[in-house]
Amino acid sequence: MKALWEWLDSRTGIRHLAQEALMEKIPGGARWRYVWGSALTFCLAIQFITGVVLWAAYSPGAKSAWESVFYIQHEMAGGWFLRGLHHYTAQLMVVLLALHLMQVLIDGAYKAPREVNFWFGLALLMVTLGLALTGYLLPWDQKGYWATKVATNIAAITPVFGSQIERLIVGGSDYGNLTLTRFFALHAGILPGAIVVLVAGHIALFRRHGITAKKPFRKPDANFWPDQVLMDAVAALAVVLTAVSLTVYFRGAELSAPADPSEPYSAARPEWYFLFLFQFLKYFPGGTEVWGAIIIPSGVLGVMALMPLLGQWKLGHRFNLGFVGAILVGALFLTFEAKLQDSRDPECRKAVEKAHRDSERAVELAKSPTGIPEGGAALLLRRDPLTQGPRLFAQHCAGCHRFDGHDGLGNTLQEAASAPDLKGFGSREWLSGLLDPDRVATAHYFGGTKFKDGKMVRFVQQKVAKYSEAKRADLAKVILAVSAEAALPLQAELDVRDRALIEEGRTLARESVNCTDCHQFRKPDEDATAPDLTGWGSREWLVAIIGNPAHTRFYGKRNDRMPAFAETGQLDVEKIGTLADWLRGDWYRAAAR
Amino acid sequence: MKEAAAVAIGGAATLVPVASGLLVWLDPLNSGGGEGQSSFSRITGLESLPADGVPRKFTVIADRQDAWTKNPKVPVGAIYLSRSAKGDITAFQSICPHAGCFVEYRPAKNEFFCPCHNSSFAADGTIKDPKSPSPRPMDTLAVEIRGNEVWVRFQNFQAGHREKIPTA
Numbered sequence A: 001m002k003a004l005w006e007w008l009d010s011r012t013g014i015r016h017l018a019q020e021a022l023m024e025k026i027p028g029g030a031r032w033r034y035v036w037g038s039a040l041t042f043c044l045a046i047q048f049i050t051g052v053v054l055w056a057a058y059s060p061g062a063k064s065a066w067e068s069v070f071y072i073q074h075e076m077a078g079g080w081f082l083r084g085l086h087h088y089t090a091q092l093m094v095v096l097l098a099l100h101l102m103q104v105l106i107d108g109a110y111k112a113p114r115e116v117n118f119w120f121g122l123a124l125l126m127v128t129l130g131l132a133l134t135g136y137l138l139p140w141d142q143k144g145y146w147a148t149k150v151a152t153n154i155a156a157i158t159p160v161f162g163s164q165i166e167r168l169i170v171g172g173s174d175y176g177n178l179t180l181t182r183f184f185a186l187h188a189g190i191l192p193g194a195i196v197v198l199v200a201g202h203i204a205l206f207r208r209h210g211i212t213a214k215k216p217f218r219k220p221d222a223n224f225w226p227d228q229v230l231m232d233a234v235a236a237l238a239v240v241l242t243a244v245s246l247t248v249y250f251r252g253a254e255l256s257a258p259a260d261p262s263e264p265y266s267a268a269r270p271e272w273y274f275l276f277l278f279q280f281l282k283y284f285p286g287g288t289e290v291w292g293a294i295i296i297p298s299g300v301l302g303v304m305a306l307m308p309l310l311g312q313w314k315l316g317h318r319f320n321l322g323f324v325g326a327i328l329v330g331a332l333f334l335t336f337e338a339k340l341q342d343s344r345d346p347e348c349r350k351a352v353e354k355a356h357r358d359s360e361r362a363v364e365l366a367k368s369p370t371g372i373p374e375g376g377a378a379l380l381l382r383r384d385p386l387t388q389g390p391r392l393f394a395q396h397c398a399g400c401h402r403f404d405g406h407d408g409l410g411n412t413l414q415e416a417a418s419a420p421d422l423k424g425f426g427s428r429e430w431l432s433g434l435l436d437p438d439r440v441a442t443a444h445y446f447g448g449t450k451f452k453d454g455k456m457v458r459f460v461q462q463k464v465a466k467y468s469e470a471k472r473a474d475l476a477k478v479i480l481a482v483s484a485e486a487a488l489p490l491q492a493e494l495d496v497r498d499r500a501l502i503e504e505g506r507t508l509a510r511e512s513v514n515c516t517d518c519h520q521f522r523k524p525d526e527d528a529t530a531p532d533l534t535g536w537g538s539r540e541w542l543v544a545i546i547g548n549p550a551h552t553r554f555y556g557k558r559n560d561r562m563p564a565f566a567e568t569g570q571l572d573v574e575k576i577g578t579l580a581d582w583l584r585g586d587w588y589r590a591a592a593r
Numbered sequence B: 001m002k003e004a005a006a007v008a009i010g011g012a013a014t015l016v017p018v019a020s021g022l023l024v025w026l027d028p029l030n031s032g033g034g035e036g037q038s039s040f041s042r043i044t045g046l047e048s049l050p051a052d053g054v055p056r057k058f059t060v061i062a063d064r065q066d067a068w069t070k071n072p073k074v075p076v077g078a079i080y081l082s083r084s085a086k087g088d089i090t091a092f093q094s095i096c097p098h099a100g101c102f103v104e105y106r107p108a109k110n111e112f113f114c115p116c117h118n119s120s121f122a123a124d125g126t127i128k129d130p131k132s133p134s135p136r137p138m139d140t141l142a143v144e145i146r147g148n149e150v151w152v153r154f155q156n157f158q159a160g161h162r163e164k165i166p167t168a
């Protein structure tokens, strides 16, 4: 063993190297206040290790980034943990950088002859923030997409070359594939490369000038190994435990819904450590943005770069401390203010809730047996009745109809409904209400329409109201039969259970309740004057009536105000189908866990 | 002499990879890149636009060349359309001229509001609160009525400037 060691040393000089690296003298002994730099280096190691493995499963592309991150997060064993570790270590790095900077300033470790090393440190700070910024976009989720847009748009207002800079960052005029490949090249190649070079320089310069020992010394001098290394190791453990706790507590890093340029994301906020810059912009009215976004932040950086020179004077040192202190307090205040404003804004809370709903739904759909379609995960929500149905309803139907009293999205409207409430349309309950003499002419059914004095209402109010016990029992079976036409997924079990009654009801519709006097029902009927009850409430029926309610199969010439959505091109067939599915409660539900 | 030669030759050798890399890196500066979305897109039928001056949101569907992928008929953005009592139709880009967030229409106050830095715009797109960070009113888009249909020329504009400069 010893011989091997000797041989290796003679060929490489490793003993000297190890000696050099480990036996650095620390005047006054090891101290906890010296651990920040090592803790940061350790964070970098975590980021390199976790990052490379994430890289091995990540695919930068407008139709593969979210998809691959979803796969890491939800399908790969331990993927959520790995990604969480990467995510929270990045956040810790920002905190540690602030602490390291404070320690260097307070201890005066930035003064001559260590000016250049301070500049290296500043550069490292910038590169780390650049890594944070570029990493935020890579999942290509709504959060990263919209928040990063703000950042690149701000780059564009840089005087003179702004728009060129933006084009180079974005990889063109609009976000897309090239934005991801370029951000990824920055995040995983260029910036980490820069960090390695800068850290090497930073440490080399640090070694050259030695540690800035804090006086008074309370202990005798010691070597880096093992005293300081032990403390550094404890700090490393603390770092990793914190990152692990955060990961476990938050169950990994968030992945919001897939990016969609046509889908608003009002909860767009940058990561918390950029929030102060975000908030700062609010104070610059139109046209003065460049001050808040570029000039003042660059000015602050410029002053910080000058600090080592100023620090030569006692007064300068005080100024530096005061300056950085003021910036930190200001940043804290702005962050707090941003959080406060958001928490007070009910619209913002709603937006955050919507974002969570969408993100959970996207994941649920991606995990469903149909999985992520070839066209990308953005299609998951775009085609999802549960997500799009309410939006379509609010935009196209809620002018007249209601859904459970609201507009589909949960907003109550000022104007009274002028067409039926469609919650549960097709169900037994809905139909029972329609055939209830007390309810048929309310706003919930025909009360707001021109049919409120029509034949159906008269039939219910005059005939049904006087039904005998036996007739009412017949009607109940007819309701089962007509409702069964809808074949609602949520009623499927009941429909099977009540097969016999439904069969009876079909005959009674003709022979006892006389629906077929006006309606066509399960047999062609040329003379029918009221909407077809064959397939009433089924997907096909709904798509057809939304497409053209004035078709002879439905209201014909007697149609009230309802537009022919397909005929006039207001909605395409796919959207009408989505709406029909939503009204019918027909969407993918994950099996109860 | 030898020193100069060493520097020159070494420099020249290094120049080849650096210059060729730079050239490709700078490629996005070549304007357009096939991403120009300046043709008109069909948005909706006139029927879905009551003449009440209320802005309504519509998704813009268009073909999009995203670097190497051609995406036919995909959502490329969203706009607000409003039709005045007189029948004039205005189209607004939904993207905030300040820094690119998605502007909401808030019916309760009949205003556009940007949830990022709180720019507010009246329903006609003009800046409402003078303290709004947005440097200009909401961006309008060219509208054409073809028969019974509303067509809009969808464009993106550079954020943060007083002037409305199309990107791409």
Ligand code: FES
Binding pocket: B096, B097, B098, B099, B100, B101, B114, B115, B116, B117, B118, B119, B133, B134
């Ligand atoms: S992006 Fe709209 S106010 Fe800043």
